Amino acid sequence: MRNIGRAQAKRSSAWHLVQSVDRALSLLDLLGNGNASWGISEFSRATGLSKAVVFRLVRTLERHGYVMQSEDRRYTLGTKPLELASVVLHRFDVRQIARSTMLDLAERTGESVVLTAPSRDGVICLDTVDSPQQIRVSFRLGRVTPWHAGAAGKLHMAFQPEPLIQQVIARGLPRHTARTVTSKSRLLRDLARIRRDGYAFTVGEFDDGVAAISAAIVDSRKEVIAAVSIGGPAQRFSDERLQGLVKEVQQAAGKISLLLLGSPSTGGPPMSEARVLQNPREVR
Amino acid sequence: MRNIGRAQAKRSSAWHLVQSVDRALSLLDLLGNGNASWGISEFSRATGLSKAVVFRLVRTLERHGYVMQSEDRRYTLGTKPLELASVVLHRFDVRQIARSTMLDLAERTGESVVLTAPSRDGVICLDTVDSPQQIRVSFRLGRVTPWHAGAAGKLHMAFQPEPLIQQVIARGLPRHTARTVTSKSRLLRDLARIRRDGYAFTVGEFDDGVAAISAAIVDSRKEVIAAVSIGGPAQRFSDERLQGLVKEVQQAAGKISLLLLGSPSTGGPPMSEARVLQNPREVR
DNA sequence: AACGGGGTTTCACAATGCGAAACATAGGCC
DNA sequence: GGCCTATGTTTCGCATTGTGAAACCCCGTT
Numbered sequence: 001m002r003n004i005g006r007a008q009a010k011r012s013s014a015w016h017l018v019q020s021v022d023r024a025l026s027l028l029d030l031l032g033n034g035n036a037s038w039g040i041s042e043f044s045r046a047t048g049l050s051k052a053v054v055f056r057l058v059r060t061l062e063r064h065g066y067v068m069q070s071e072d073r074r075y076t077l078g079t080k081p082l083e084l085a086s087v088v089l090h091r092f093d094v095r096q097i098a099r100s101t102m103l104d105l106a107e108r109t110g111e112s113v114v115l116t117a118p119s120r121d122g123v124i125c126l127d128t129v130d131s132p133q134q135i136r137v138s139f140r141l142g143r144v145t146p147w148h149a150g151a152a153g154k155l156h157m158a159f160q161p162e163p164l165i166q167q168v169i170a171r172g173l174p175r176h177t178a179r180t181v182t183s184k185s186r187l188l189r190d191l192a193r194i195r196r197d198g199y200a201f202t203v204g205e206f207d208d209g210v211a212a213i214s215a216a217i218v219d220s221r222k223e224v225i226a227a228v229s230i231g232g233p234a235q236r237f238s239d240e241r242l243q244g245l246v247k248e249v250q251q252a253a254g255k256i257s258l259l260l261l262g263s264p265s266t267g268g269p270p271m272s273e274a275r276v277l278q279n280p281r282e283v284r
Numbered sequence: 285m286r287n288i289g290r291a292q293a294k295r296s297s298a299w300h301l302v303q304s305v306d307r308a309l310s311l312l313d314l315l316g317n318g319n320a321s322w323g324i325s326e327f328s329r330a331t332g333l334s335k336a337v338v339f340r341l342v343r344t345l346e347r348h349g350y351v352m353q354s355e356d357r358r359y360t361l362g363t364k365p366l367e368l369a370s371v372v373l374h375r376f377d378v379r380q381i382a383r384s385t386m387l388d389l390a391e392r393t394g395e396s397v398v399l400t401a402p403s404r405d406g407v408i409c410l411d412t413v414d415s416p417q418q419i420r421v422s423f424r425l426g427r428v429t430p431w432h433a434g435a436a437g438k439l440h441m442a443f444q445p446e447p448l449i450q451q452v453i454a455r456g457l458p459r460h461t462a463r464t465v466t467s468k469s470r471l472l473r474d475l476a477r478i479r480r481d482g483y484a485f486t487v488g489e490f491d492d493g494v495a496a497i498s499a500a501i502v503d504s505r506k507e508v509i510a511a512v513s514i515g516g517p518a519q520r521f522s523d524e525r526l527q528g529l530v531k532e533v534q535q536a537a538g539k540i541s542l543l544l545l546g547s548p549s550t551g552g553p554p555m556s557e558a559r560v561l562q563n564p565r566e567v568r
Numbered sequence: 569a570a571c572g573g574g575g576t577t578t579c580a581c582a583a584t585g586c587g588a589a590a591c592a593t594a595g596g597c598c
Numbered sequence: 599g600g601c602c603t604a605t606g607t608t609t610c611g612c613a614t615t616g617t618g619a620a621a622c623c624c625c626g627t628t
Contacts, residue, residue, distance in 0.1 A: 025348040085369035086426030142370025
């Protein structure tokens with residue numbers, strides 16, 4: 001994690017990123033991945049940049065609300081990312097459409113429900129509904145999980161174009177738990193199985209003790225644009241319950257896909273703030 | 285909206301932002317506020333920067349996932365802001381703590397519920413629960429609304445330090461609807477009243493036809509760190525129902541404040557992804 | 569074929585961003 | 599208190615880095 005600027009800038013002659021912007025965004029990455037709060041010197045050490053540079057970069061980020069200084073003079077993420085996220089989320093209209101079905105699914109299965117979409121380097125969590133039970137799994141909005149670990153990840157991976165699949169494998173399959181699939185052949189077999197069965201079921205591949213079932217949501221062109229999944233403590237996914245749960249998840253995914261057809265919009269209405277609206281028509 | 289770079293850079297001698305970073309972030313602002321998708325030339329016209337500059341800035345933003353290029357070669361926001369937002373949200377532990385009470389409040393009042401916190405230039409929406417009714421108001425996670433308009437805005441403003449209040453007024457009170465409070469004296473009277481009564485009630489100040497009731501959530505030092513509000517179509521906030529609704533919102537806010545005392549953590553645990561957890565103990 | 573409008577690349581110039589080192593401030597330790 | 603180290607902040611001369619006009623490509627339209 002050293003020399004983030006200089007090194008990247010000259011990776012190829014005609015690529016030319018803007019050095020200072022590249023550096024600034026790398027600082028944001030540090031704020032997003034590592035500790036919650038950083039000092040200037042800490043940044044400086046982590047990146048190999050001089051304190052003066054870091055200072056002015058951070059100052060600029062601060063001006064725009066991306067970082068903020070707490071009382072103890074350390075820096076943390078500001079609220080601007082959240083603001084932008086609101087716009088990003090708004091673009092995924094699956095979210096609005098899926099909501100009521102997700103609530104229903106949580107009710108029927110008693111497990112937590114999560115809506116995901118494929119993203120740059122993994123799948124990103126678009127919405128969640130927490131299980132009503134005392135003991136439950138909690139997903140995190142905006143969280144990115146890797147392609148190769150977990151039900152949602154593998155499901156989305158299964159329906160990506162072949163070159164991307166190969167690329168992901170080529171980049172390595174880091175282990176997250178004892179049960180993470182790290183072998184290429186095993187992973188490919190899993191993906192084939194997912195395509196055949198139309199759902200993914202995993203146990204503890206990304207988080208120990210967490211089981212999940214995932215099914216694809218398709219748009220009018222049969223493209224997989226999202227997935228619904230349920231997740232919970234592994235012991236609740238017993239053999240007897242499993243088929244029933246799978247059916248529930250698949251039905252939910254199918255229902256959302258149908259609702260998606262009903263509103264062929266996609267794109268962006270003028271986006272008002274908090275407008276009065278009606279429930280999307282239920283499909284039975 | 286012209287000359288965003290050059291102009292800001294030399295606003296004061298020792299302020300020195302990093303020009304290119306400043307420019308890049310301004311592009312993100314455009315993506316967040318204006319149309320959902322932009323072309324290079326469009327950016328160029330809107331900012332007064334040369335196409336070449338815009339291009340390389342956008343390229344750099346793209347590398348880091350802040351923007352992405354759609355098939356039609358135009359640029360939109362990428363998913364990185366969402367990723368960062370996940371971390372930002374995680375820092376507000378009120379969110380976890382308030383959740384169940386918010387669900388309860390939505391149930392009892394039949395209106396949509398929203399959790400907000402003071403932010404740089406307004407109040408930001410941290411979490412929402414949609415009303416179970418057919419006709420309802422829908423709030424947007426991450427959305428920032430101005431200090432002076434709406435129940436949550438005015439409530440938070442009322443409990444801000446005096447200099448900030450003056451500053452907000454000095455910056456002007458833009459009108460959003462016919463009922464927005466744009467007079468300084470009227471606003472100050474409203475704030476005094478809110479401090480006295482311990483809640484804010486507004487009708488159609490930010491969105492036409494939307495009424496809202498807001499109450500403060502305080503931490504162990506009695507600082508107002510967040511607020512719960514309910515919102516719905518104005519006609520449902522009749523005189524007969526009003527006092528009951530106010531009581532509900534206040535009780536919810538009080539309960540959350542209490543729960544907040546129970547978990548004096550604040551700060552950041554190692555933050556696991558999707559961990560098994562228990563419901564926060566209910567307080568009756 | 570010529571045109572207009574997009575995105576992308578080139579290139580020589582100098583403004584811009586750089587980083588070593590000096591400065592300021594805060595806290596810990598004896 | 600006074601020493602010390604570690605932090606955040608500022609200065610300043612140099613040259614690296616970012617700049618923008620113009621040229622380039624690639625479409626779709628006229």
